[in-house]
Amino acid sequence: MPGRNDDAYWKANIRLVLSLLAVWFLVSFGAGILLVDLLDNIRFGGFKLGFWMAQQGSIFVFIVLILVYISRMDRLDARYRRSGADREDSSP
């Protein structure tokens, strides 16, 4: 049965995933689609900001999001990991 420890781990996990997905939504659907014309008023170099977010910027943010997820989850796993049991289904 799930213990208190498992619940805390799961809650922390959900919090992390939801906050990362919020950023994911803001940069792609927000900046790249809904606010694109507004952001196009800002320029840097040869780019209009909205256009750049839609075609390039959002992709860079996606990478950062996954990298943050990887490192946060590694830390979370280490904190909640219970020792003793064998690693399931991955012995050679």
Add this chain to the structure above:
Amino acid sequence: MSVQAWTFLFVALTFSLYIGIAIWSRVRSTRDFYVAGKHVPPLANGMATAADWMSAASFISMAGLISFIGRDGAFYLMGWTGGYVLLALLLAPYLRKFGKYTVPDFIGDRYYSQTARMVAVFCAIVISFVYACGQMQGAGIVFSRFLEVDLSYGVMIGMAIVFFYAVLGGMKGITYTQVAQYCVLIFAFMVPAIFISILMTGNVIPQVGFGSQLTEAFGGGYLLDRLDGLSEQLGFPTYTEGQRTTQDVFFITAALMIGTAGLPHVIIRFFTVPGVREARKSAGYALIFIAILYTTAPAVAAFARANLINTVDNVEYSAMPEWFSKWETTGLIRFTDRNGDGRIQYTGDAATNELDVNRDIMVLANPEIAELPNWVVALVAAGGLAAALSTAAGLLLVISSAVSHDLLKRGYMPEISEKEELLFARISIFMAVLVAGYFGINPPAYVAQVVAFAFGLAAASFFPAIVMGIFNRRMNRQGAVAGMVAGFVFTALYIIYFRFINPAVDNADNWLFGISPEGIGSLGALLNLLVAWAVSRVTPEPPAEVQALVADIRRPEVD
């Protein structure tokens, strides 16, 4: 050396490499055949996933598509990369923790139902087949255009190569050839892009060149400003502005993202790594490797567009360079001198436009248009083949494992031994290669359209069922099956109605909430979610052992 000699050389070299890997990676167990023994390192899996994912369409067609639709091309760029965020955060780690071989495995076990398993088998096979036919066709096109081999021989050569390493090595052979294919395709995509970026903007990095000033030879000024100016002058829509409605772009992007995360050939790649940690890591690597191409593609699109207009507009037809007549013979570029002045007028107005350009030419002929060396032109052929074959192999494995593992071993013939199951796996991959090859040579007219819709169907069927299986412990068999059926049927009917039954009314006025058939999968996914939730509330909760399975998937992995 001529372009053709270089092309033969590159294709021969890369193919011998793939065959070498096939011989080295022969397998004897089903575990090796389905999931490469689960010891693929994350970096290798990242490359394999990237090659698996980036198909002939990504390599050959995407940049060209973007160069014709301008800013709206963002739905491909964001949709086909943003899906990896969903995959990494919501699916990959949990499915790896679950630890079986296939997607129908998960659906069948989590929803304690052979019906659910068979629905999943059906969806996986349909989605993968449609996709695989397109890849074989892509391989055939590259063969016929670059090597001047007959298209059907081209497809057969491609089939023979895939057959060789997929049947011998299963997932293990496929994985390591995909690693090699990723290297080939990314090199082949980047070298011309870098050359053109240097040529047009003096900048080595195409992503930066995209926002830089053009060199004097190309008229100076920022590339994108110049494109906007040229578009306006010639009567095309402004390059950096959208043509479709905001809500349509929104829903298409969502459908492509959710569909990406729901495609079985991508999901199974995450079954091949040693553990959950590695699954997360390889999703990160995969997106980085994909992003190298996907952030370059919009730059290539803009370069190619500006370059094409520069080269052809209002120039005498007789003064066209060699590539022009070469691609004219393939029918990818067509000139009709409407006003009889012997010059090419390229405009956005159908009545005066004299040039028809196929979108594929933007990548295939781009190096020639920019007058790059012959070996760079030849690279593109090897890259296109690598992209087509790597994706085809991944898809064929999904079909093979769905048949031998889910349909036979876990379905109708549970008594077969591992050796027999492996034999069935090899036979079904062989049959799948033949069928895909047949449709590659004799493509049904609607293949390209249906491929795009495979995303909508994957989004409306698999993705919600898997996500709820993990994140909603109360979700039961009745809810999941009802949801999958509702999402799939709604999406399929909407597409069939507008595209095949009544194409005359296929326009924004008649669409539901202004959503085109390409984007309807996201609404289908939402419908799936709502139906599943509602049905699961009024039917019994899942049995205790299934709830224990869900609890276990959510627990941190132990070393």
